[in-house]
Amino acid sequence: MSLSGPSVSAGPADPLVWDSVRDRLHDRGLRWTPQRRVLVAVLAETRGHVTGAELVERCRERDPATIPSTVYRTLDVLEDLGIVRHGHGPDGREEYHVLPDAIHGHLHCKACGSTWELEATDVTALVRALDDEHGFEVDLSHVTIVGRCRRCRD
C-alpha cells in the first residue's frame, strides 16, 4: 500500500491521444468544433486534477466567449470517449482527471482539508470483494474517501 504525498499527481500526457480526438469524434458521427478544439487544447496541457469550473476558466483565457454549458457538455462527450474521467471532491464538486494518468481515487481529511491520492493497490481488497461477490466493477476515479487523518485524530 502506498499513498503519494499531498495531491501532486504527475504523468506526461500522450500527445498522440490529443491528435486522435478529432478522428474519434468523427468515427462516432460527432463534430470537431472550435469550442471543442479549445477545450482539448486546455486538457492537453493539464496534469493531475482540475475542477470543471477551472476548465471553464482556462478555456475562457483562450476564448473569452466560452460558454460553461458547452464546456460541460463536451466534457461529457470526452468522458464517453475515455479521454477524461471525473469524480467528486469531498464537497461534491466535480474533479476531472486527464487520462492516461494512472487512475486513482482520493483520501480527504475533513478536519484539516488535506488530500492524498489513493492508488489502485490501496483498494485492491475492496475492488476484488465487490467484483467476486456481486459482479460490481468499481470506478476508482470516482472514489473519494472522507475521514480524519492521523494528525487530526491526535
Add this chain to the structure above:
Amino acid sequence: MSLSGPSVSAGPADPLVWDSVRDRLHDRGLRWTPQRRVLVAVLAETRGHVTGAELVERCRERDPATIPSTVYRTLDVLEDLGIVRHGHGPDGREEYHVLPDAIHGHLHCKACGSTWELEATDVTALVRALDDEHGFEVDLSHVTIVGRCRRCRD
C-alpha cells in the same frame, strides 16, 4: 459481506434522540428556534436517505416561509451533534442519513442508476488497512462507490 436491496434503509428512529436535541443545543450555548423545531420534526419522521433539497421542501410544507440557507446551516449544526450525517450521491448532490440508522455507504451503478447500501462489514478490509497503515479513520457514511453492476456489464 452483504448488500441490502435497492436503497430501502429502515431502522426505527429513536424518539428520545429527538427529545434531547433541545438540551444538546443548550449544552453548547446554541438555541432552540422555531426553524430548528420544524427541521427536527421533519427529520424525526424521515427514514433512510434524503437530499438537502428534499429536506428544504419538506420543511416548506410545514412552514412555507422556510429559507434554504437556514435549513442547510441547521443541518451542519445537527451533523456536529452527531444527529445526522451527510454523504454525496453519484452526482455530487448531498444525501443525508438520519441516525441512529446503521452507518453505511453506497454503491451506485452509473449505467442503470441503481443504488445499494454498503454496510460496514463490506468495507472492513479497506477501513482497517487505511487505519493500520496511515492512521486514517474512514467516514463510511460519506463513501459512495460508483461503477457498473453485474447486469450492466452483461
Add this chain to the structure above:
DNA sequence: GCCACTAATGCGACAAGTTGCAGCAGAGAT
C-alpha cells in the same frame, strides 16, 4: 418582566452545474 449578549435568521449575491429549445454550422454527398 426587562436587559444584555450573541446566536440565528432573512436576504441578496454568488458559485457550479444542468436542461430545453431555437438557430447555427460541421461534414459528407452531389
Add this chain to the structure above:
DNA sequence: ATCTCTGCTGCAACTTGTCGCATTAGTGGC
C-alpha cells in the same frame, strides 16, 4: 460551391448550495 442532415452552440432559466451582513430574537441573569 451548394445542399442537407443533424449535432452543437448560445442563451436563459433553473437547481442546489454557500457566504457575508444587517437585523432579529433566544437565553440566562437581574
